[in-house]
Amino acid sequence: MNKKYVVRTEYLNFLKRHQAKHVIKVVSGVRRSGKSTLLFLFREYLKSTGVSEKQITTINFEDMAYEQLRDPKKLYNYLRQELVADKMNYIFLDEIQHVHQFEKVVDSLFIKDNVDLYVTGSNAYFLSGEIATLLTGRYVQINMLPLSFKEFVEWHKQNNLFTNNTEMFNEYLQSSFPYTLFTSNEQEKMEYLQGIYSTIVLTDIVTRLKVRDVPVLERLIRTLFSDVGSPISINKIANTLKSAKYSTDNKTIERYLQGILDSLLMYEARPYGIHGRSILRSNSKYYFVDPGLRRLLLPDNQEDYGHIIENIVFLELKRRYPSVYIGKVNNLEVDFVALNIKNEVRYYQVALTTLDERILERELRPLRQIKDSYPKFLLTMDMLNKDANYDGIQKMNILDWLLKGN
Template sequence: MKFKRSLLPRLINSLLPGKVVVLYGPRQVGKTTLVKELIAVSPFRSRFINADELMYREVLSSQSVQRLGEVLGDAELLVIDEAQRVTDIGLNLKILVDRFPQARIIATGSASFDLANKISEPLTGRTLTFTLFPVSYAEVSETIGMIEARFQLDRWLVWGGYPAIAATDDLDLRKQLLNNLVGSYLYRDILELDGVRKSDKIVNLLRLLAYQIGSEVSLAELATNLALHRQTVEKYLDLLEKTFVIFKVEGFSRNLRKEVTKNSRYYFYDNGVRNSLIQNFNSPNLRQDIGQLWENFLVVERRKANQAAGKSVNSYFWRTYDQKEIDCVEEHSGRLYGYEFKWTCGEIRKTVCKEFNLSYPDSSLTAIKKENFEDFIM
């Protein structure tokens, strides 16, 4: 099954002379496939370079106008895949842009922290940045239709949206592909680019986070459980965010004493990755953690939807010390929008509604259920 990626039109519209389009995203998410699709429909003469190949890495890191010009040749569009592999990639791209201002360039990378550091300073003001996530529910619906997508909702909750895994109906193959992804590709950037050696600690850290979806995470508690220094845990969490495994959501507060903001919550970019870490691929109706699956799914799908719409949103959770909480609070256009996630039928507690509305009178509060979730994530 081939999915229609919503990012493709935005990438095409961003191909401007003298600009570098930077495409981030986790390994195996389909970046190479996407840029090759772009090349196929682009009106520009194109050249695709894989920076994993040593001969191209050497030329692209040469800082030689002549050698860089030879790489470009007569191409109007140059695509550099795995650009973080290239030494001083930002400086070399600057030379290309300065000397060949008619060129359009795309650089892809699976490690945002490494590629961003290398590109941002030399090319200040001349980059356009995008992130490719695992396949979204909206993209699934666009590909197979809304009725079929809704019928298959359990599948996406359990197996996630990595393209190779989402494309197969073979359950054993899905499990094998997902376990291989989590066992190798997921950590490669951290292990290679930041010199991390204790990969077992990273896996154990992720497992602890997998069981704490929807709850605030204590760094001190993680450090104790892992027998690591708190600073090391903070470093690992930061690297896992920058390699698109997890992301952090802070607590919302307008400095009211009763609101909890000390700890953060962590979510996985993909439900399948989370389930592989805890080795639970049971269907939702057989699980005790369906509330966590549903919350992780909705939070990350909302994140994808906001990016697809080009919508700038600040996202939080909200909780008070007397245990009133809202799963998701969004701040945009000068207003607050609260969302509570309900897998089973149920309404938001009246005490929660009252407290939130009293604290923030110009806000709205909506329960997101199986009956209305498409409106929230599409």
């Protein structure tokens, strides 16, 4: 295994499953989550199966060398000239959101029988609205997150750097971005994370939304990072910022919040009524894409391990299930409700520890009020009694669960 790369097996398998099939392969994800490396590793795989270099065309639109190809007509003409007749052509368009009206180029390439098309983007809005409508039924998409704990551990084992699961998890909480594996010290790691954060804020939020009051945006981001795992009210945030002498209103906060979600810096978990099986119109919770970014923004607020662990579990559920919600049952809350592609439900309650009987009863209470037969899990950091079963509610150690996979 080359120490330089982290092989993202599940994402590679996604590309392999759809290789040469008549759909556009779309990989979205926050900046520096590993999309470009994934495409590189897939190209290496293609060459190992006999695909020639002439059949592969790669353009990264963040490379100045390709800046003129951000014009859709120039891009299409360039790609058309690169096609090899009577052969399958593999085209990789990285960070395609930089191309104005890229959907027209993609649609024109899609209708060609000898083109297999792969695109990536670093935000959610590049496949939204009219674009998604135009390409409906023509693409498959996977959202790429930074490293899972399982990937993090496997890389350390492959490079003979593994110590034990607990120490690995402590390191993992420093950051899950792939490149941080190669930083040599804490300062270098934090400087790298600062670069990611600044690029996301300035390029993917401020520039796109034409934000005039950047301090309000940054205060909003810090508030969301601080209140992770808590229901968020737009009205309450606006009032909090006003009391801190920031000039803003609900409409502005709502607009900035959508920009933060579109940048994939954070994810929303909406409330789900368990008894009625419906999405509720109450306050959502928001979770950050990487624990290192929270350390960067809130260096003096690192002891909230309960909510940090909850955030890690949420991200893992996002990797395993297409839909993840926060659950409401009567007047109680279930941390997460996950639905698979068949709409089969899994319930998850998360706690640092339940060795105290009062805490155990508190965590079990909402799960016990759910009368269906879908699996229910209690995830904790406990090593003692870690595999207990409470009338069908299965307790699991979080590290074991993270490493077990789906």
